[in-house]
Amino acid sequence: MKKSRYPIIVAPFLKVAGIALFPFILVSNKQLLEDEVLMRHETIHLKQEAELLVIPFYLLYALSYCINFVRYRNHSRAYEMIWFEREAYANEYNTDYLYKRKLYAWINYVK
Numbered sequence: 234m235k236k237s238r239y240p241i242i243v244a245p246f247l248k249v250a251g252i253a254l255f256p257f258i259l260v261s262n263k264q265l266l267e268d269e270v271l272m273r274h275e276t277i278h279l280k281q282e283a284e285l286l287v288i289p290f291y292l293l294y295a296l297s298y299c300i301n302f303v304r305y306r307n308h309s310r311a312y313e314m315i316w317f318e319r320e321a322y323a324n325e326y327n328t329d330y331l332y333k334r335k336l337y338a339w340i341n342y343v344k
């Protein structure tokens with residue numbers, strides 16, 4: 234995989250493996266820098282964030298979670314069904330995805 238275009242920060246205090254905070258990818262340890270699947274997942278989020286001009290991304294992300302929580306009454310299910318997570322999880326193993334992805338592709342995962 235070619236190197237990420239985005240700066241990566243190793244942040245040992247993170248409670249999750251990785252997180253995308255535009256324009257950075259934060260990972261909880263150095264070994265994860267080699268984790269292509271995680272890097273692809275977080276890079277998909279950075280693209281979503283960029284095309285929504287960042288702040289609206291977080292608002293829609295939270296809105297999607299809330300709708301899902303009302304719908305499923307379950308945190309894990311509400312999280313995995315967030316529109317942006319659905320796109321990222323569906324494509325994190327797809328090595329061409331970042332090259333072929335269309336703008337606003339996450340819209341296909343709204344449901």
Ligand SMILES: [Zn+2]
Nearest residue numbers: 274278318321
């Ligand atoms: Zn994610």
